[in-house]
Amino acid sequence: MSDRNLSRSKTKLRSRAWFDNPENADMTALYLERYMNFGLSLEELQSDKPIIGIAQTGSDLSPCNRHHLELAKRIRDGIIEAGGIPLEFPVHPIQETGKRPTAGLDRNLAYIGLVEVIYGYPLDGVVLTIGCDKTTPACLMAAATVNIPAIALSVGPMLNGWYKGERTGSGTIVWKARELLAAGEIDYQGFIKLVASSAPSTGYCNTMGTATTMNSLAEALGMQLPYSAAIPAPHRDRQECAYRTGKRIVDMVHEDLKPSDILTKEAFINAIRVNSAIGGSTNAPIHLNALARHIGVDLKIEEWQQYGEEVPLLVNLMPAGEYLGEDYHHAGGVPAVVGQLIKHGLIHENALTANGKTIGENCRDAVIEDERVIRPFEQPLKLAAGFRVLSGNLFDSAVMKVSVISPEFRERYLSDPTSPNAFTGRAIVFDGPEDYHHRIDDESLNIDEHCILFMRGAGPIGYPGAAEVVNMRAPNYLLKRGVTSLACIGDGRQSGTSGSPSILNASPEAAAGGNLAILQTGDQVRVDLNDNTVNVLISDAEIEKRRAALEAAGGFQYPAHQTPWQEMQRGVVGQMGSGMVLENAVKYQRIAQV
Numbered sequence: 001m002s003d004r005n006l007s008r009s010k011t012k013l014r015s016r017a018w019f020d021n022p023e024n025a026d027m028t029a030l031y032l033e034r035y036m037n038f039g040l041s042l043e044e045l046q047s048d049k050p051i052i053g054i055a056q057t058g059s060d061l062s063p064c065n066r067h068h069l070e071l072a073k074r075i076r077d078g079i080i081e082a083g084g085i086p087l088e089f090p091v092h093p094i095q096e097t098g099k100r101p102t103a104g105l106d107r108n109l110a111y112i113g114l115v116e117v118i119y120g121y122p123l124d125g126v127v128l129t130i131g132c133d134k135t136t137p138a139c140l141m142a143a144a145t146v147n148i149p150a151i152a153l154s155v156g157p158m159l160n161g162w163y164k165g166e167r168t169g170s171g172t173i174v175w176k177a178r179e180l181l182a183a184g185e186i187d188y189q190g191f192i193k194l195v196a197s198s199a200p201s202t203g204y205c206n207t208m209g210t211a212t213t214m215n216s217l218a219e220a221l222g223m224q225l226p227y228s229a230a231i232p233a234p235h236r237d238r239q240e241c242a243y244r245t246g247k248r249i250v251d252m253v254h255e256d257l258k259p260s261d262i263l264t265k266e267a268f269i270n271a272i273r274v275n276s277a278i279g280g281s282t283n284a285p286i287h288l289n290a291l292a293r294h295i296g297v298d299l300k301i302e303e304w305q306q307y308g309e310e311v312p313l314l315v316n317l318m319p320a321g322e323y324l325g326e327d328y329h330h331a332g333g334v335p336a337v338v339g340q341l342i343k344h345g346l347i348h349e350n351a352l353t354a355n356g357k358t359i360g361e362n363c364r365d366a367v368i369e370d371e372r373v374i375r376p377f378e379q380p381l382k383l384a385a386g387f388r389v390l391s392g393n394l395f396d397s398a399v400m401k402v403s404v405i406s407p408e409f410r411e412r413y414l415s416d417p418t419s420p421n422a423f424t425g426r427a428i429v430f431d432g433p434e435d436y437h438h439r440i441d442d443e444s445l446n447i448d449e450h451c452i453l454f455m456r457g458a459g460p461i462g463y464p465g466a467a468e469v470v471n472m473r474a475p476n477y478l479l480k481r482g483v484t485s486l487a488c489i490g491d492g493r494q495s496g497t498s499g500s501p502s503i504l505n506a507s508p509e510a511a512a513g514g515n516l517a518i519l520q521t522g523d524q525v526r527v528d529l530n531d532n533t534v535n536v537l538i539s540d541a542e543i544e545k546r547r548a549a550l551e552a553a554g555g556f557q558y559p560a561h562q563t564p565w566q567e568m569q570r571g572v573v574g575q576m577g578s579g580m581v582l583e584n585a586v587k588y589q590r591i592a593q594v
């Protein structure tokens with residue numbers, strides 16, 4: 001037994017305050033009789049067996065995570081085997097593709113609900129069942145706030161999608177199918193069939209979208225057992241992983257190994273670097289910055305560029321590459337990637353992980369099993385695959401994946417020899433996704449291949465939860481001429497399954513006083529990747545004049561609240577650059593009490 005174990009094993013179980021508290025006999029009896037009602041004996045409830053919550057994110061409304069309903073059986077087996085008592089409970093469902101207006105709205109709702117459950121019930125530890133995009137950050141954020149021993153279990157990616165002998169990746173295929181439909185190469189039914197082929201089984205998206213990203217980062221942060229992220233959902237190894245996760249959480253309670261021991265600054269830096277190496281989603285900075293704030297680690301948006309930008313892309317998964325989730329697993333998953341980064345001094349090896357070992361111990365000797373899918377560090381798919389953080393007179397921060405700029409895009413926008421890596425374009429401004437859908441094909445806008453499309457009113461307040469709409473397609477009349485991508489900038493998000501080099505997550509958003517609100521169609525905007533700036537080419541005086549006119553007209557307008565939660569969240573939510581958190585929740589840190 002390590003010193004940690006020796007010193008901490010005497011810690012009184014938190015659940016005893018409910019179930020074995022002679023000083024409060026009335027309440028103790030009331031707590032006990034109901035939990036005994038579902039079959040637990042008095043001896044069990046007053047024993048030294050830790051009570052382990054299983055935070056269940058799967059349901060019929062959450063198909064990506066639905067397999068957790070099965071996996072929970074093996075989690076339970078593991079908990080019981082290790083001497084714990086499992087109690088499973090539901091988490092507010094978040095289905096990325098099913099929730100209107102956007103699943104982004106519900107990350108903080110699931111978070112706040114889960115905080116109440118973990119805090120308010122007799123739990124000594126918790127297994128977080130993660131998977132579909134927002135379920136992962138919501139669960140990790142809640143565990144961070146309460147800070148009882150917690151371990152995550154991925155549901156695992158779907159099997160690979162196939163169509164006519166080619167891999168089709170969930171989410172990513174939509175962008176391609178849309179182009180084929182617009183070009184008249186497939187019809188509506190063909191479109192649906194092609195898209196549906198990409199999602200052949202239970203599990204989360206098989207591409208390197210936000211789900212694979214966040215599940216990989218949960219492992220890189222140390223919150224899952226090694227190799228947990230990438231095992232496909234239907235594989236039997238996934239069942240075994242659930243069992244081992246259940247066993248392990250019981251030991252974590254005895255060791256008092258808490259999120260605050262694992263989620264250190266070093267762990268976040270590791271995760272930022274892994275995010276670059278895997279080609280992770282632009283949603284990752286939002287979610288990791290939120291997690292950092294809830295655990296009390298100082299992590300600034302600029303640090304994504306500082307630590308992540310120079311890291312090469314090693315994982316060859318769609319949308320940046322060719323392969324899918326099954327291939328990622330067979331090639332060695334997260335440990336193989338971390339192992340490469342360790343060899344080049346890019347990982348803080350002493351960061352502690354859920355299995356009680358350091359990430360160095362877990363991953364140092366991990367090998368790549370298939371170099372087509374996970375490249376050795378010396379043969380990357382791309383150099384400098386991380387994010388740039390841009391700023392200027394339109395916003396304080398926005399992120400961009402410079403490495404996904406296509407040769408065609410570079411040729412069109414960035415080839416002026418007098419100002420390499422910079423361009424000036426005419427702004428076409430859309431107020432939210434509906435406005436964009438209505439007007440993108442309107443020929444009177446005169447959009448040409450040098451324009452910059454702007455999306456505003458799509459941030460956490462403007463479009464509650466922030467819409468994934470910044471990567472806008474070119475109008476049909478340009479698509480027909482073969483111009484598929486235009487420069488896009490906005491205060492919304494972008495799906496992790498899109499490979500577009502948009503400038504997104506702009507903070508502050510138009511609805512929170514950002515200057516995107518005063519931008520007008522026809523303005524000239526300069527993007528300079530030499531110094532990472534984006535500026536509208538008008539004077540400060542003109543900006544002030546437009547701001548005054550906007551205020552006089554009642555400020556930036558956005559759609560009315562549709563639900564109570566939309567209104568509540570709009571009142572307290574922060575900006576994407578700082579995690580889009582419920583700002584008044586951040587002061588509640590490490591609140592677990594015995």
Ligand code: FES
Pocket residue numbers: 064095096097131132133170203204205209211
């Ligand atoms: Fe759920 Fe992609 S939609 S993981």
Ligand code: MG
Pocket residue numbers: 096133210468495496
């Ligand atoms: Mg998404």
